[in-house]
Amino acid sequence: MQAEIITIGDEILIGQIVDSNSAFIAKELNQIGVSVYQITSVQDDREHITNALQEAGERSSVIIVTGGLGPTKDDVTKETLCNFFGDTLVQDQAVLEHIEELFKKYITTPISDLNRRQALVPSKATVLHNAFGTAPGLWMKKGDVSYFFLPGVPYEMKNLITSSVLPKIMETYERPYIVHKTLLTYGMGESAIAEKIESWENSLPRHIKLAYLPNLGRVRLRLSSKGVDREALLASVEAEAKKLYPIIGDIIYGEEEDGTIESQIGKFLTQKQMTLATAESFTGGRIAEQITTVPGASNYFKGSVVSYATETKIKVLGVPEALVEQHSVVSEEVAMAMAENVRNLLGTDFAVSTTGNAGPTKGDSDADVGTVYIGISTPRGTTAHKFAMGNHRERVVKKSVSKAFELLYKEILNF
Amino acid sequence: MQAEIITIGDEILIGQIVDSNSAFIAKELNQIGVSVYQITSVQDDREHITNALQEAGERSSVIIVTGGLGPTKDDVTKETLCNFFGDTLVQDQAVLEHIEELFKKYITTPISDLNRRQALVPSKATVLHNAFGTAPGLWMKKGDVSYFFLPGVPYEMKNLITSSVLPKIMETYERPYIVHKTLLTYGMGESAIAEKIESWENSLPRHIKLAYLPNLGRVRLRLSSKGVDREALLASVEAEAKKLYPIIGDIIYGEEEDGTIESQIGKFLTQKQMTLATAESFTGGRIAEQITTVPGASNYFKGSVVSYATETKIKVLGVPEALVEQHSVVSEEVAMAMAENVRNLLGTDFAVSTTGNAGPTKGDSDADVGTVYIGISTPRGTTAHKFAMGNHRERVVKKSVSKAFELLYKEILNF
Numbered sequence: 116m117q118a119e120i121i122t123i124g125d126e127i128l129i130g131q132i133v134d135s136n137s138a139f140i141a142k143e144l145n146q147i148g149v150s151v152y153q154i155t156s157v158q159d160d161r162e163h164i165t166n167a168l169q170e171a172g173e174r175s176s177v178i179i180v181t182g183g184l185g186p187t188k189d190d191v192t193k194e195t196l197c198n199f200f201g202d203t204l205v206q207d208q209a210v211l212e213h214i215e216e217l218f219k220k221y222i223t224t225p226i227s228d229l230n231r232r233q234a235l236v237p238s239k240a241t242v243l244h245n246a247f248g249t250a251p252g253l254w255m256k257k258g259d260v261s262y263f264f265l266p267g268v269p270y271e272m273k274n275l276i277t278s279s280v281l282p283k284i285m286e287t288y289e290r291p292y293i294v295h296k297t298l299l300t301y302g303m304g305e306s307a308i309a310e311k312i313e314s315w316e317n318s319l320p321r322h323i324k325l326a327y328l329p330n331l332g333r334v335r336l337r338l339s340s341k342g343v344d345r346e347a348l349l350a351s352v353e354a355e356a357k358k359l360y361p362i363i364g365d366i367i368y369g370e371e372e373d374g375t376i377e378s379q380i381g382k383f384l385t386q387k388q389m390t391l392a393t394a395e396s397f398t399g400g401r402i403a404e405q406i407t408t409v410p411g412a413s414n415y416f417k418g419s420v421v422s423y424a425t426e427t428k429i430k431v432l433g434v435p436e437a438l439v440e441q442h443s444v445v446s447e448e449v450a451m452a453m454a455e456n457v458r459n460l461l462g463t464d465f466a467v468s469t470t471g472n473a474g475p476t477k478g479d480s481d482a483d484v485g486t487v488y489i490g491i492s493t494p495r496g497t498t499a500h501k502f503a504m505g506n507h508r509e510r511v512v513k514k515s516v517s518k519a520f521e522l523l524y525k526e527i528l529n530f
Numbered sequence: 531m532q533a534e535i536i537t538i539g540d541e542i543l544i545g546q547i548v549d550s551n552s553a554f555i556a557k558e559l560n561q562i563g564v565s566v567y568q569i570t571s572v573q574d575d576r577e578h579i580t581n582a583l584q585e586a587g588e589r590s591s592v593i594i595v596t597g598g599l600g601p602t603k604d605d606v607t608k609e610t611l612c613n614f615f616g617d618t619l620v621q622d623q624a625v626l627e628h629i630e631e632l633f634k635k636y637i638t639t640p641i642s643d644l645n646r647r648q649a650l651v652p653s654k655a656t657v658l659h660n661a662f663g664t665a666p667g668l669w670m671k672k673g674d675v676s677y678f679f680l681p682g683v684p685y686e687m688k689n690l691i692t693s694s695v696l697p698k699i700m701e702t703y704e705r706p707y708i709v710h711k712t713l714l715t716y717g718m719g720e721s722a723i724a725e726k727i728e729s730w731e732n733s734l735p736r737h738i739k740l741a742y743l744p745n746l747g748r749v750r751l752r753l754s755s756k757g758v759d760r761e762a763l764l765a766s767v768e769a770e771a772k773k774l775y776p777i778i779g780d781i782i783y784g785e786e787e788d789g790t791i792e793s794q795i796g797k798f799l800t801q802k803q804m805t806l807a808t809a810e811s812f813t814g815g816r817i818a819e820q821i822t823t824v825p826g827a828s829n830y831f832k833g834s835v836v837s838y839a840t841e842t843k844i845k846v847l848g849v850p851e852a853l854v855e856q857h858s859v860v861s862e863e864v865a866m867a868m869a870e871n872v873r874n875l876l877g878t879d880f881a882v883s884t885t886g887n888a889g890p891t892k893g894d895s896d897a898d899v900g901t902v903y904i905g906i907s908t909p910r911g912t913t914a915h916k917f918a919m920g921n922h923r924e925r926v927v928k929k930s931v932s933k934a935f936e937l938l939y940k941e942i943l944n945f
Binding site: 125126127128129130131132133134135137138139140141142143144145150151152153154155156157158159163167185186187222224227229230268269270293295297303304305306307309310326327328329330337339393395397399400401402403404406407408410412413416417418419420421422423424426427430431460461462475478479507508510 | 540541542543544545546547548549550552553554555556557558559560565566567568569570571572573574578582600601602637639642644645683684685708710712718719720721722724725741742743744745752754808810812814815816817818819821822823825827828831832833834835836837838839841842845846875876877890893894922923925
């Protein structure tokens, strides 16, 4: 059983926004054993929408459509739906009351006819309650094909997916399980890895697929399998992944399904009741920000000093001016001083620091563009590591943030 | 003349990554007057790819395809291409030398046959030089339809788009201009705005389209027009947008095409030779990070103290413990102290602070979940503003970051 996702909206097609809704929906569907055959982004246009609905219905059994539902003139979807399904609009009393309730509670401007019209729904639709907004979700069928129509606003769509759409799919369709295991590697290119694991790959059982996913200097290896016995699938994928450790264990960094690296670090620190701070220069607070995406970060993260300017390193972090003059601000010595000092200043067990030259120009230091030092301070001492991260500013920053998390992760595992 | 984008890759269809390549390509195409009719994400599968290429070619004149080009077993694209175009693979000497050069210079593992095979290209293809990677881009034609095949790795794809694909499209096809003007508004919902501007909207000339784009409590109003005379288009869109200021000027916040708010702030501070710092609690460094995305931020941004823990506010920012005890850490008083103190500590002209309760639990303070204070400190004094940002943690953070930039922007305009 396969599904498709259709996103309606001109703003995607002019590149004004990135379509993140599809990734969310696809991930959720996968988790209940539904594979996504295709994702299509179409214009807010009757004909285009109708063609897309038609074609998708010929290929797949579940079609999830987002966007095109809203109170203003650029939303032509409902009439297009009535045409497609041979239906007419009727007023849904529960939806109308919900809209009026939302306006009374949260919205200062008075309710208008435009808003009330959002309570009009195709008569054959099953209405899906949108707790966070005025546009109801709709479930309609054409033969055996289910179409779900959802608003495009991300948090409204996500709520409808988890509270209504997934349960209805699970009630209505038989589904196999889909499992993935993704190994994170770094330090070796795609084809070098492929050569090393060639015989292992050639002996993979037929029901397990391998995909190579390279990005920013690291390669993810994704094993996937689909079937009816979830335990057996997980066991077989797990078994095959294990076989890779003797072959390329030195470059395996972690497993994606265990959670993001920052959440793994967070789990570890929470268990050990240890704390963390960062002192960041060119990474501008990205490491701190990523740490704080984990719920419960306040259990172990005390804060950060983003010492973007050299003088801030000296004034706030207490890095000796002489040290900067002697070794330059992009140096092992300064990275170590930053890490150690923020650790003492904020009173934490661990600290990470970054100082480097992200480019495009050399700035305050003599170091080549792309030269970066990452410092790690722990109860056992402080070290710093040098890297050459290339000459593309945004990538230098991203790679350095990833590397900082890697080094911190490896370090704290020793405690 | 319209284009389509096809992205090849199972990782998009399982929701493991968000497709940001399409947004980039669509935006670039729009800027040279090419509208994107549809974006389709398909599996790494011969039949699926072939069908997608066929269908797209029946609808549009330029098809840009990303993904599916790489040295390992999961890339079936080149053979699929040969089938589709009735062609055979030949070795391209320049590509082979480029691959060998890249290995010699940058890659520590020795070159393999898998890599050398990346120099095999369809004989009828025009090869597009991929300076940043081993997979060459390919340009092939079927009748009047141009197909561009590019690697999926974002920085390789982006470089190929700007250095090869766009110039070739501009040389080959007549294109009209597409212009947009997007007004940023806040404080009023979509339908309330629609009612206020109804007569203005009804009198829009036929060649100008309006779209309402609501997100996170603010609505963007996008005017778009397409035609052959760029000056005239810009003038007419500009004129229509100007008419909105007397009607809803109090909620218009800025214009998207002027650049992001952080870049506008940066431009202003650079001109005035004034500086900025942030003191962030629950926003975790996001404001600092967003500031540093602007090239040249080091001209005006001195740094940040991410005082995530209450004790860090006291210890590093010098917020009096008595103040915290008296008013609670989520308070106007603490927000003002944070802003003023970081301003003095880092020696800047301006500072922004955030303290609040993002949820899900109340944490260190009595304040309701979603209660947030944003402080702004300037040479003329310090103020703080209270907001109720809802009860969804991620959204509270995002809305607060946006609001902080808004308040800072409005404030610095007075200098």
